[in-house]
Amino acid sequence: MESGMISVDKWSSGSQAYFLTHLHADHTAGLSSTWNRGPLFCSRLTAKLFPCKFPGFDLSLLRVLDIGCWHSLSLITPSSGSTAAVSVKAIDAQHCPGSVMYLFRGEFGCMLFTGDFRWEKIGNGMEIARTMLLDALKNETLDILYLDNTYCNPRYSFPSRELAARQVVDIINSHPKHDIIIGIDSLGKEDLLLYISRALNIKIWVWPERLQILHLLGFHDHFTTQTSLTRVRAVPRYSFSVETLEGLNSLRPTIGVMPSGLPWAEKALKRKGTLFGSFPSDIKMHDLSGDSKNIARRYHEYIYVVPYSDHSCFSEIQEFIELLRPINIKGIVSSSSSYIDPCYYFGHLCGTKQAYWRIHRKVENEEGIDRVEADETKSAEENTASSVAGRKRKIDQVDFLGIRVSRVSLLRRLSHGVKIAHNEYLS
DNA sequence: GCGATCAGTT
DNA sequence: CACAACTGATCGC
Numbered sequence: 001m002e003s004g005m006i007s008v009d010k011w012s013s014g015s016q017a018y019f020l021t022h023l024h025a026d027h028t029a030g031l032s033s034t035w036n037r038g039p040l041f042c043s044r045l046t047a048k049l050f051p052c053k054f055p056g057f058d059l060s061l062l063r064v065l066d067i068g069c070w071h072s073l074s075l076i077t078p079s080s081g082s083t084a085a086v087s088v089k090a091i092d093a094q095h096c097p098g099s100v101m102y103l104f105r106g107e108f109g110c111m112l113f114t115g116d117f118r119w120e121k122i123g124n125g126m127e128i129a130r131t132m133l134l135d136a137l138k139n140e141t142l143d144i145l146y147l148d149n150t151y152c153n154p155r156y157s158f159p160s161r162e163l164a165a166r167q168v169v170d171i172i173n174s175h176p177k178h179d180i181i182i183g184i185d186s187l188g189k190e191d192l193l194l195y196i197s198r199a200l201n202i203k204i205w206v207w208p209e210r211l212q213i214l215h216l217l218g219f220h221d222h223f224t225t226q227t228s229l230t231r232v233r234a235v236p237r238y239s240f241s242v243e244t245l246e247g248l249n250s251l252r253p254t255i256g257v258m259p260s261g262l263p264w265a266e267k268a269l270k271r272k273g274t275l276f277g278s279f280p281s282d283i284k285m286h287d288l289s290g291d292s293k294n295i296a297r298r299y300h301e302y303i304y305v306v307p308y309s310d311h312s313c314f315s316e317i318q319e320f321i322e323l324l325r326p327i328n329i330k331g332i333v334s335s336s337s338s339y340i341d342p343c344y345y346f347g348h349l350c351g352t353k354q355a356y357w358r359i360h361r362k363v364e365n366e367e368g369i370d371r372v373e374a375d376e377t378k379s380a381e382e383n384t385a386s387s388v389a390g391r392k393r394k395i396d397q398v399d400f401l402g403i404r405v406s407r408v409s410l411l412r413r414l415s416h417g418v419k420i421a422h423n424e425y426l427s
Numbered sequence: 428g429c430g431a432t433c434a435g436t437t
Numbered sequence: 438c439a440c441a442a443c444t445g446a447t448c449g450c
Contacts, residue, residue, distance in 0.1 A: 238444060309441095
């Protein structure tokens with residue numbers, strides 16, 4: 001607890017500088033309007049949205065980091081008491097408005113914390129982020145990559161958001177007389193709504209608090225709170241249900257579109273035995289869904305589910321890792337029923353592991369990945385957070401030379417026989 | 428009233 | 438059933 005210098009998306013006491021990647025609730029747990037633990041760094045857009053999420057927050061504590069610019073911090077090394085220079089750069093994470101990754105450089109080396117991110121080729125955002133990352137790294141190696149490993153499994157394959165958006169428009173067009181309900185959260189998926197609005201040349205209804213956020217984001221023309229102006233309404237996801245749709249249909253013909261859900265996992269790699277027995281590098285890693293076949297699924301008489309994701313799919317994670325070639329990777333999300341250490345799949349792409357893997361493969365071709373995983377677990381200096389009571393949800397803390405990041409986790413540690421390389425939760 | 432945690436929902 | 442993101446109930450202060 002006392003050795004931390006920097007925290008990312010983690011809000012317990014003991015750090016000298018706190019970094020927020022984005023404003024979704026699962027990354028702000030512990031933050032509140034009464035925050036008084038010192039400066040909090042975030043992107044300009046996140047700072048702008050901040051008062052909506054935390055009214056009364058002392059905004060003088062916010063430190064805006066402009067995307068692509070290095071910022072220097074002078075921190076105190078807890079052990080020696082001497083000052084240590086740390087540089088940090090924020091890079092667009094393409095997850096939701098304001099979301100960023102943080103690249104840190106200091107005496108400890110180089111580390112990147114992705115927060116939640118999407119690494120898709122479509123659109124120019126990824127090219128810009130790519131250039132920024134490579135420029136920032138130059139020839140230096142990335143020592144640790146703290147990775148959004150939400151969908152770090154080959155069974156997760158889904159299309160670009162633009163393609164998914166096109167599918168939503170197709171669904172709407174094929175129901176010209178229907179009202180349309182789209183389930184969204186309080187932040188995120190704005191591009192989808194804009195795409196629909198532009199493609200159909202109609203406004204989209206949103207609830208008042210959501211309109212306020214959209215206005216802060218600079219979208220003034222495409223949204224309204226007047227029901228009479230449009231047949232397309234975006235509603236809070238928690239108010240989107242079979243019952244809601246059935247109720248609405250007793251008034252007027254209405255369909256619901258849910259841009260998320262997980263129908264993607266259905267097809268690929270059902271056979272777990274094959275998955276676990278296979279050599280990571282043998283897995284077919286390129287995405288199966290290049291074409292616009294029926295990616296949208298009819299989930300119910302009135303409900304369609306479209307795989308619109310703000311997290312990277314497996315092949316995107318792979319490309320990201322191939323680009324950066326980090327020495328080590330840590331997943332920031334552990335949801336144990338499906339959690340697999342990123343190194344299970346990508347250890348062979350990592351800096352030192354790469355050499356290790358090549359030699360190892362030559363010597364004994366049959367060897368599984370257990371040794372690699374074992375090495376992984378040993379290499380991290382980790383300690384558990386202050387013995388939390390709950391067993392379902394827990395945020396753990398990881399120490400790496402004084403830098404602490406959160407491990408956002410839903411610890412549903414059921415059976416499933418999934419390999420869990422990390423054992424730091426058990427103390 | 429506030430913050431943290433837990434259960435439950437799409 | 439997988440997930441992320443969220444609401445609402447409850448508990449302790």
